[in-house]
Amino acid sequence: PSALSIRASSYADELVKTAKTVASPGRGILAMDESNATCGKRLASIGLENTEANRQAYRTLLVSAPGLGNYISGAILFEETLYQSTVDGKKIVDVLKEQGIVPGIKVDKGLVPLAGSNDESWCQGLDGLASRSAAYYEQGARFAKWRTVVSIPNGPSALAVKEAAWGLARYAAISQDNGLVPIVEPEILLDGEHGIDRTFEVAQKVWAEVFFYLAENNVMFEGILLKPSMVTPGAECPVRATPQQVAEYTLSLLKRRIPPSVPGIMFLSGGQSEVEATLNLNAMNQAPNPWHVSFSYARALQNTCLKTWGGAAENVEAAQQALLTRAKANSLAQLGKYTGEGESDEAKEGMFVKGYVY
Numbered sequence: 346p347s348a349l350s351i352r353a354s355s356y357a358d359e360l361v362k363t364a365k366t367v368a369s370p371g372r373g374i375l376a377m378d379e380s381n382a383t384c385g386k387r388l389a390s391i392g393l394e395n396t397e398a399n400r401q402a403y404r405t406l407l408v409s410a411p412g413l414g415n416y417i418s419g420a421i422l423f424e425e426t427l428y429q430s431t432v433d434g435k436k437i438v439d440v441l442k443e444q445g446i447v448p449g450i451k452v453d454k455g456l457v458p459l460a461g462s463n464d465e466s467w468c469q470g471l472d473g474l475a476s477r478s479a480a481y482y483e484q485g486a487r488f489a490k491w492r493t494v495v496s497i498p499n500g501p502s503a504l505a506v507k508e509a510a511w512g513l514a515r516y517a518a519i520s521q522d523n524g525l526v527p528i529v530e531p532e533i534l535l536d537g538e539h540g541i542d543r544t545f546e547v548a549q550k551v552w553a554e555v556f557f558y559l560a561e562n563n564v565m566f567e568g569i570l571l572k573p574s575m576v577t578p579g580a581e582c583p584v585r586a587t588p589q590q591v592a593e594y595t596l597s598l599l600k601r602r603i604p605p606s607v608p609g610i611m612f613l614s615g616g617q618s619e620v621e622a623t624l625n626l627n628a629m630n631q632a633p634n635p636w637h638v639s640f641s642y643a644r645a646l647q648n649t650c651l652k653t654w655g656g657a658a659e660n661v662e663a664a665q666q667a668l669l670t671r672a673k674a675n676s677l678a679q680l681g682k683y684t685g686e687g688e689s690d691e692a693k694e695g696m697f698v699k700g701y702v703y
């Protein structure tokens with residue numbers, strides 16, 4: 346093989362194709378991979394019990410919103426959902442495929458305290474990951490997600506950054522070996538009083554290490570997707586940033602740290618309001634980028650939808666419309682064509698919760 350051939354993996358071509366499909370113009374990812382504990386919190390907010398039936402009803406509503414695939418290219422699922430059917434007995438994976446949406450799977454096993462650190466977090470899930478990934482591929486998943494976090498007020502310590510980056514790189518290599526495009530997500534939490542410059546500094550450090558270890562683990566950059574936090578001031582910083590400032594800082598970070606071989610940058614919303622997340626994405630797409638700059642939102646796509654539903658069958662259609670409204674707004678933002686007209690006050694409310702643990 347020539348020095349240009351990217352990696353000896355039987356899945357190489359498929360990985361590149363999957364990544365390009367997810368990173369297609371005017372589309373982004375619906376993150377609906379809340380673990381059962383997190384889903385329970387979401388359901389509790391509308392007065393519902395955290396039962397499998399309620400989770401199934403909610404996920405059915407999401408995946409069967411008519412025309413969702415016009416704006417959504419990939420959906421990240423929790424393991425339960427990957428093996429679940431809709432309330433009408435259709436496999437959720439099949440409903441997604443019919444919508445033209447690639448099914449993805451959250452493969453990390455969540456966060457625990459990182460021993461020896463300054464009260465920081467460690468992401469688990471590498472044990473048995475290869476066999477789990479192979480089974481998820483068999484079940485129809487074509488991409489994976491691993492979310493680890495970095496806290497600015499708690500350091501971040503060199504140890505926490507290194508562990509976050511190393512874990513992501515090991516996970517990425519294992520995913521690619523099993524045909525899954527890894528979404529690399531080191532979330533830099535919004536918590537803190539720091540200004541935007543401090544976030545920028547930490548983000549540069551984190552992404553430098555992530556790419557160092559991705560390269561060391563022979564990960565094929567053409568077959569990954571990134572899920573970064575936008576560069577913003579800490580949630581408790583009195584000086585706020587405009588979408589133009591967020592875009593300027595975030596794009597500077599990407600230009601300095603992310604090679605153009607990476608096909609897609611799918612941002613997380615991290616507690617921003619629905620409208621804020623859309624405006625920031627739109628600002629980043631005012632000029633052409635070397636990558637596809639798009640979204641992989643959970644709260645910023647689902648919040649109004651969930652509230653509109655409230656657990657009542659008669660609200661399903663209205664809730665689906667609410668989801669489509671957000672999906673379409675972000676689709677326009679991916680193309681740099683979002684105007685912000687006609688947004689409700691509710692969609693402008695922030696969702697940040699201090700010290701929030703998923």
Ligand code: 5MM
Pocket residue numbers: 376377378379380381382383384451455492532613614615616641642643644645703
């Ligand atoms: C949907 O929440 C995801 C999984 O969380 P837990 O397993 O911890 O319950 C989460 O990783 C999410 O996909 C990302 O944080 C992006 O979500 P936001 O709401 O920040 O856009």
